[in-house]
Amino acid sequence: MKDICKDCGKCCIETEMLLSSYDIDRIKNDNPKHLKIANFARKTEEGFNQLINVKGYCVFFDSDVKLCTIYDVRPQGCRFYPLIYDSDKKHCIFDEECPKPKLLYPDKEIAANTCKEIKIFLENQILFAKLE
Numbered sequence: 046m047k048d049i050c051k052d053c054g055k056c057c058i059e060t061e062m063l064l065s066s067y068d069i070d071r072i073k074n075d076n077p078k079h080l081k082i083a084n085f086a087r088k089t090e091e092g093f094n095q096l097i098n099v100k101g102y103c104v105f106f107d108s109d110v111k112l113c114t115i116y117d118v119r120p121q122g123c124r125f126y127p128l129i130y131d132s133d134k135k136h137c138i139f140d141e142e143c144p145k146p147k148l149l150y151p152d153k154e155i156a157a158n159t160c161k162e163i164k165i166f167l168e169n170q171i172l173f174a175k176l177e
C-alpha cells in the first residue's frame with residue numbers, strides 16, 4: 046500500500062466500488078481456491094458487479110492493520126481512486142472522503158489522462174451490464 050495511505054483506509058469503508066469482469070478474474074485467480082466470487086462480489090439492481098462489505102468495511106480490508114489484503118490485485122476503480130467520475134457534473138472529481146487527493150495525484154496531466162481511462166472503464170461496465 047502507498048505510504049500516503051498508511052493508517053487511513055477511508056476509501057475501504059462501506060465501499061461501493063464497481064468490479065469489472067477482469068477485476069473479478071484477477072482477484073479470483075490470485076486467491077485461494079475456496080474463495081468464491083459470491084464471497085466478494087454482488088450484483089447491483091442496475092446489473093453492475095460491486096465489492097461486498099463485511100461489518101462496514103470492504104471484504105478485503107483488514108481493519109486491524111488498516112490494509113488492503115489484495116493490494117497487488119485490487120480492482121481498477123481502487124487504482125483510479127480518489128479520482129472518480131461525477132455523473133451529475135459529467136467530469137472527474139476527487140472524492141471528498143479522501144484526505145490526501147493532491148498527494149496521490151500531484152500531476153494535473155496524469156489526473157486528466159486517468160479521467161479518460163475512468164470514462165472508458167465506466168462505458169465498458171455499462172455496456173457489459175446491458176449485455177448480461
Ligand code: SF4
Nearest residue numbers: 050053054055056143
Ligand atoms: S486513497 Fe485516500 S482515502 Fe484511500 S487510503 Fe489513501 S489517503 Fe485514505
Ligand code: SF4
Nearest residue numbers: 057103105106113123
Ligand atoms: S479492494 Fe482493497 S483498496 Fe479496494 S476497497 Fe477493498 S480493501 Fe480498499
